[in-house]
Amino acid sequence: MIEAVGLTKRYGDKTAVYNLSFQVRPGSVTGFLGPNGSGKSTTMRMILGLDNPTAGHVTIGGYPYRKLPNAPRQVGALLDAKAVHGGRAARNHLVSLAQLSGIPARRVDEVLGVVGLQDVAGKRSKGFSLGMGQRLGIAAALLGDPQVLLFDEPVNGLDPEGILWVRNLMKSLAAEGRTVFVSSHLMSEMALTADHLIVIGRGQLLADMSVKDFIAANSAGFARVRTPDTEPQLREKLAGALTEAGGHVLPEQDGALRVTGLPLPRISDIAHDTDVRLWELSPHQASLEEAYMRMTQGAVDYRSTTDQKAGLQQQLPPGAQPPMPVPGQGQPGWYAPPPPQQGGQPFAAPQGQPGPYGGPGAPAAAPAADAPNPYAQQTPQAPQAPAQPPAAPAPSAPAALTKPEDAR
Numbered sequence: 001m002i003e004a005v006g007l008t009k010r011y012g013d014k015t016a017v018y019n020l021s022f023q024v025r026p027g028s029v030t031g032f033l034g035p036n037g038s039g040k041s042t043t044m045r046m047i048l049g050l051d052n053p054t055a056g057h058v059t060i061g062g063y064p065y066r067k068l069p070n071a072p073r074q075v076g077a078l079l080d081a082k083a084v085h086g087g088r089a090a091r092n093h094l095v096s097l098a099q100l101s102g103i104p105a106r107r108v109d110e111v112l113g114v115v116g117l118q119d120v121a122g123k124r125s126k127g128f129s130l131g132m133g134q135r136l137g138i139a140a141a142l143l144g145d146p147q148v149l150l151f152d153e154p155v156n157g158l159d160p161e162g163i164l165w166v167r168n169l170m171k172s173l174a175a176e177g178r179t180v181f182v183s184s185h186l187m188s189e190m191a192l193t194a195d196h197l198i199v200i201g202r203g204q205l206l207a208d209m210s211v212k213d214f215i216a217a218n219s220a221g222f223a224r225v226r227t228p229d230t231e232p233q234l235r236e237k238l239a240g241a242l243t244e245a246g247g248h249v250l251p252e253q254d255g256a257l258r259v260t261g262l263p264l265p266r267i268s269d270i271a272h273d274t275d276v277r278l279w280e281l282s283p284h285q286a287s288l289e290e291a292y293m294r295m296t297q298g299a300v301d302y303r304s305t306t307d308q309k310a311g312l313q314q315q316l317p318p319g320a321q322p323p324m325p326v327p328g329q330g331q332p333g334w335y336a337p338p339p340p341q342q343g344g345q346p347f348a349a350p351q352g353q354p355g356p357y358g359g360p361g362a363p364a365a366a367p368a369a370d371a372p373n374p375y376a377q378q379t380p381q382a383p384q385a386p387a388q389p390p391a392a393p394a395p396s397a398p399a400a401l402t403k404p405e406d407a408r
């Protein structure tokens, strides 16, 4: 298990990480999310003893990395796949890492096979594509068969087959009882790979909970409403009536309406009262990406000067009216549904009661950043601080790959 307590890192007057406390438990994939510059890499470097915390501490199995007996053989990491001697053949690169950690050379061929680089093992890594470099970095992390693995953006540059492979690899490593901590900006991928999420923004903890709970706590459900395509005036009529009744109505690309703020039965009644036939009325939950965008939108440091919602905002279908704002409320983008306490969870029953469609009741509102983490204590595990140093695992692991600028 990795445990950070009050972890803080300042570079001059820049606070990269502030008072971060979390646990990464074995047996599941924990995703580490946050906008650019939020402190993910800094946190990972501190976990690996490559940077000293300004305050607080972080341990692996109860020990700071630098005090772990045989640390390179217990922890494997991929921080920057480019941190490789480009003139060295892939196999030689791994052999040198193995020698440094006392790992038998035959393990090199095993991991080359695991990552699918056996055919190019004799080639210099400077000729490798981005994806091949990532595979080589993952091979280095796996070299010692470590119990704890950290991956910073492991799918960066991988093709779809490679992404699927990494996903399955992470899951199988976790299923073997290992601790797997992985950062990524690919939300759809994280949704499929991670069981648990730690989300930070501007160096501070925003969330520490399961993927499912994160989505539920940070997104309002919405209704998809479709009127007959052949009669566009019915769609406008219904949109007007729903807005008048207090709903948020946004047109979707395929001509449907996305409605928040009204329960499904109410939408159905309004459609009936306005004499509009429906071709679809269905409940939906936002994606991890939408939930993430909503949670982190106040903690983004770097924004494009063009509309940051471009590309996320769905295009209006030909002839469609722009979204109708609700009086007294701003016009949220579809990716940023209203907070649960402002009319979110339109289909959910009060907390603890089943939803009208058999779903769960409304989740609690997103926890405040400084609120006690309701999930942290679910399966309490005392920090492992054995009286004796932990036994070294059978095979050994490589030294963590480091960014060139990490030599500090």
Ligand SMILES: Nc1ncnc2c1ncn2[C@@H]1O[C@H](COP(=O)(O)OP(=O)(O)OP(=O)(O)O)[C@@H](O)[C@H]1O
Binding pocket: 011, 014, 015, 016, 034, 035, 036, 037, 038, 039, 040, 041, 042, 043
């Ligand atoms: N050596 C350093 N000196 C000064 N500032 C630094 C240093 N390393 C990181 N920072 C700053 O600390 C903040 C956190 O950076 P970090 O690289 O940890 O973020 P990140 O979440 O990994 O970002 P990204 O997703 O873009 O990789 C940034 O503002 C960065 O500029």
